[in-house]
Amino acid sequence: MKIIVCILLLLNVNLAFAENKDYSSVVVISIDALHPDAISEESCPNIYNFIKKGRYSADAKSTTPPKTLISHVAMLTGLSPEKNGKVDNIWKKGEARVSKPTMLTTAKKAGYETALIYSKPKLGYLANDYTDKEIYSRDDAIEKATAILNPAEKQFIFLHISGLDFVGPESGWLSPEYMEEFNFIDEQLADFFNKISASPTYLMVITSDHAGHAKIHGSDHPDDFKRPLIVYSSVKALPEIPDSALLPDKFKTFIERLYLD
Template sequence: MSLIPAYAGGNPPHLNNVIIISIDALHPDALRQAKIPTLSKLMQSGAYTLDGRSTEPPKTLIAHTAMFTGMAPGENGKVDNDWITGEATVQKPTIFDSAQRNGFKTGYFYSKEKLGYLVNDAVDVHEWSRDSAIDSAGAFIKTPGRHFVFLHVSGLDQVGPESGWLSPAYIEELSYIDDYLSSLIELISVDKNYLIIVTSDHAGHGKIHGSHHPEDYRLPLVVCSDAVPINQYQNISFSVFDLKKMLGDLLQNDSS
């Protein structure tokens, strides 16, 4: 894999592909323990922090709604962790609205049905698939145009409650996810002018998550690009609320 170091100056080129990858239930310490050549190269070539924090409470749909809207649960209206197809969807502007205004085709691929809550009119293509979200994101990126993708990856959220966060089975699952992501990351990096963000919604401790334990709130942030400056995100304190503003700043840099 060839990843170009962070953009160093001058007029940045227009981003061809922006992809945000949320690895559900990813504990930041697992990035130090697992064999993850794909994610490690992103970390080495870009900027990262292991000092991220989830919402109150730290649960999947609540946290992702905060990511998408840049608002706390009390502000964005999503204070529970449940949704089924046919119910009302998000009413606040999301990261997809900003992407669409910036001329991107938008794709949203997720592995939990309840994340369909976040589909709005600014999402051009969306698909719920428990096992094929990564493949669907890759197929979308191969279509003509500039792409903005949010990809939700499941797996750790199942192994954590069964075997324990940071257990051998959990670390093995992260290595599997890393390997599965490798072809997608290669596709994006070969095309040049990319922005890749990897983060999560929450972590856990023992076999528990969603509680008030400090470990449950933890999450990482990895940012890598060959087209826009990203060094300012090294070792920052990061909240899921910050993602929307971060993307807005990076897209503004791209269009300036």
Template sequence: MWKWVVMSCLLLVRPAYAAELQTVLVVSVDALHPAALSEKTSPSLNALMRKGRYTLEGRSVTPPLTLIAHTAMMTGMSPAQNGKQDNAWRPGEPRVSSETLLDVAKQRGYGTAYFYAKPKLGYLVSANTDEHALARDDGVERAQTFFSNPGARFVFLHISGLEDAGSDSGWLSPEYLAELTHIDKALAPLLRQVASRGNYLIVVTSDHAGHARLHGTLDPEDFKLPVILASNKALPAFGPGVFSITELKGLVQGLLASDSRR
């Protein structure tokens, strides 16, 4: 309750907010191979691609594993720089100490939430995360509920399912693609809700891909990931070549900053 009161005060003292992005949603679809995206398999995500900007040339870090890659994504730093070089974390152990995207959003006055589908991603909860939860199956619903609050404006949502489908049936297998269709359909109402809240930015990306029934190896396929940006406002185009997942934090931070200067 009090956090909404505090944010209401911030709104009063920062008139530039009227022109800022009202809502920012960052979705990491765990283990999403960019080649899986298609109008047939993922119509909601492909609709974002048509309207926005995207690259299918995203690259994970070494090794391309879930917690290591998400930490690189959220901190904008390589595993060597941010210090998270193992893929494990348990509740009670120290959490991330480097600045994350959630910290940046909070510093800019955004009410923040972080919903994640694997316990080890609790490592990335920081003091600047207003609401957070391990949400194995209901992250989309939790994000929708969070956004029903007027001061709630930034969500980082991690969705799992594809890593298991890839490990069980193979990356890009029919079962894997069916799981992506399931995720795409589940995301649709949240994407509509975000777009209905005024100026918005939606980012959809992933932590890594895989090949055959493997991931986390040095095979080039395992490093692949997409980055999709959608907004009602103008967006920068991706340059040619590879986009490192460590660039995502700076990219989103830049969009928040450029927006607030208008």
């Protein structure tokens, strides 16, 4: 009798492992120009919930130079600017797009429906043949992401959110205006977070491309290179974030190991 019970327990463990091997939803959110020092339970209570339940580092780094497109291409390709070929910060519709495999490529090959939602036109560079949905929206990218999110489907969503990248240069990083904008972004994300909580299993990643100081970014000032990294799993406790994952060209491998291995 004991042997039968043990076998049944082992079968249940194996079945649970098989069911949880793939997350039903994988979401990577990049909040453009987010300085880690802006993050607190008061300034972003909805985002902070993932810090309390998951893993967090305020020590992630941007590329050299720390600029939006250069950093995002490194994060999504897992290659340094020198290796991925994108060493400038410009792209216009109609020009050649990314030629290296990205996080969207990996997700699509793993059976996920993929979506790239971005609020700066230049990030259209990151769309490729493995992008099922490409949506540009400067003012309501979060609402667009919430609309296409379907907890009943297997989805990989990359969401880029703008706002701080405009307020920072105008009013200063960590200024009252900057903090007000960040709080507004957090409030906007509440509906998206509520909806994804209905997913059977999901992995949430929240990060940024770079930060800034005073009213400046993209320079060699240490604050310009700062990025936060938040990782949360709805089904298991995650290990500490390794130092290697804090580098932009190691970000892709780190995330893919979390949801594919």
